[in-house]
Amino acid sequence: MADHHVDAPTIWNNADPNILCILQNRLLNGSRLRRAAFALLMPTWVILLFVLRVKTRPIRSVIPLIVFLSWILWETSSITWSKNTNLSVRRVTPWLITCITGCVTGVLLGVTGSVVTIFCMCLLFLLAGIGNECLQGSFFQRRGYRFAGTLHPNQQALNCAVLALLTCQMSAMGAIPLAVTMVCMTAVCAGTAVARSRTGLWSAAAAAAWWALWAWVHSYKCWPGGVALGVILSSMPASAVTSQFSVGSRAPHKWSNMLSSQLMSLGRSTRTLRTLTGRLGLWKLVLGATRDVRTAGVGFGAFWSSAQVAEINGVTGWRFADCHSAYVETATRSGLIGLGLLIAMVATGVIVPLSSAGAAGPFLSSFFVLVAIHAIFESTFVVPNFASLSACILIGCACT
Numbered sequence: 001m002a003d004h005h006v007d008a009p010t011i012w013n014n015a016d017p018n019i020l021c022i023l024q025n026r027l028l029n030g031s032r033l034r035r036a037a038f039a040l041l042m043p044t045w046v047i048l049l050f051v052l053r054v055k056t057r058p059i060r061s062v063i064p065l066i067v068f069l070s071w072i073l074w075e076t077s078s079i080t081w082s083k084n085t086n087l088s089v090r091r092v093t094p095w096l097i098t099c100i101t102g103c104v105t106g107v108l109l110g111v112t113g114s115v116v117t118i119f120c121m122c123l124l125f126l127l128a129g130i131g132n133e134c135l136q137g138s139f140f141q142r143r144g145y146r147f148a149g150t151l152h153p154n155q156q157a158l159n160c161a162v163l164a165l166l167t168c169q170m171s172a173m174g175a176i177p178l179a180v181t182m183v184c185m186t187a188v189c190a191g192t193a194v195a196r197s198r199t200g201l202w203s204a205a206a207a208a209a210w211w212a213l214w215a216w217v218h219s220y221k222c223w224p225g226g227v228a229l230g231v232i233l234s235s236m237p238a239s240a241v242t243s244q245f246s247v248g249s250r251a252p253h254k255w256s257n258m259l260s261s262q263l264m265s266l267g268r269s270t271r272t273l274r275t276l277t278g279r280l281g282l283w284k285l286v287l288g289a290t291r292d293v294r295t296a297g298v299g300f301g302a303f304w305s306s307a308q309v310a311e312i313n314g315v316t317g318w319r320f321a322d323c324h325s326a327y328v329e330t331a332t333r334s335g336l337i338g339l340g341l342l343i344a345m346v347a348t349g350v351i352v353p354l355s356s357a358g359a360a361g362p363f364l365s366s367f368f369v370l371v372a373i374h375a376i377f378e379s380t381f382v383v384p385n386f387a388s389l390s391a392c393i394l395i396g397c398a399c400t
Contacts, residue, residue, distance in 0.1 A: 082299020106396020157200030
């Protein structure tokens with residue numbers, strides 16, 4: 001889907017039948033621009049790498065590559081037993097393009113080139129979000145405001161979280177000066193704060209804590225990890241304060257409310273925490289519907305047909321075509337075997353770089369800590385998008 005209006009999620013949830021029909025068509029077939037983008041992604045990268053004359057780098061660790069290829073092969077093989085082969089083929093194609101392009105790019109560019117490339121793209125994503133909100137005049141226009149400027153605040157929060165880690169690594173490599181580092185960190189942590197995504201912030205905080213701990217134990221000069229932890233955690237009170245105000249509001253909520261649960265929930269309602277904002281009910285429905293094919297799954301992308309989306313919507317009120325968990329999503333489409341391979345791949349990404357990637361090891365490891373935690377509550381890293389492309393690029397880096 002390619003609806004980047006600030007109120008897009010609200011529009012979808014309250015759409016009339018005609019708009020819903022259009023959204024379901026995009027769900028099944030994708031927009032023309034999206035299909036063209038994926039079709040051009042791989043040849044564009046091949047041409048670009050040829051023009052830049054990127055030299056092939058030796059693969060020092062084959063373990064991440066073997067686990068990654070095993071997972072991709074199993075996911076792709078699931079189309080052979082899919083309950084909707086046509087739908088699976090259409091959806092696995094952009095996923096394969098994303099994974100192969102990303103991994104090959106990471107191997108060819110190495111850590112430095114990959115970090116710079118992803119950093120620039122994440123920065124553009126943030127600037128595009130700010131520009132979109134400025135264009136639509138939507139900054140702080142309602143109580144409970146969440147910064148997005150893109151498809152959803154959770155996506156922008158993830159982008160800011162990844163950008164925080166990338167900024168630290170860029171500084172550690174000497175690619176940007178200290179002043180620029182601090183400006184970028186302030187910007188991305190402010191973005192994380194006002195996006196108010198609990199998943200994005202806490203996964204980033206855990207990743208930064210892992211980086212800082214590893215740097216301290218082994219005396220690496222990776223102080224930006226500590227900076228990331230401090231600045232990201234400082235965004236919690238900023239988020240809680242920000243959530244109390246909006247343009248035209250009469251008065252903020254009681255400040256005492258922000259000293260306990262408001263800090264933990266980033267200024268959002270705590271009533272939804274018990275159900276993880278409806279995720280527990282969704283997971284129960286999805287896993288219950290696929291219990292007969294739990295070992296191998298229903299096939300890549302075959303579960304989320306328009307009819308299935310409508311059925312889930314009738315029970316939960318949600319019109320989103322994913323499980324809001326990378327682990328549940330993978331278990332649904334490729335079974336417990338696919339889930340096991342995914343967990344093995346993430347674990348490999350956390351462990352292997354610490355011994356084989358040199359000074360960049362703590363950064364790569366902390367990135368996959370972020371992936372491991374974020375994947376519990378969102379499906380972002382197992383569907384084709386820039387976040388999953390970035391993860392595949394860094395998997396390729398872990399091999400070199």
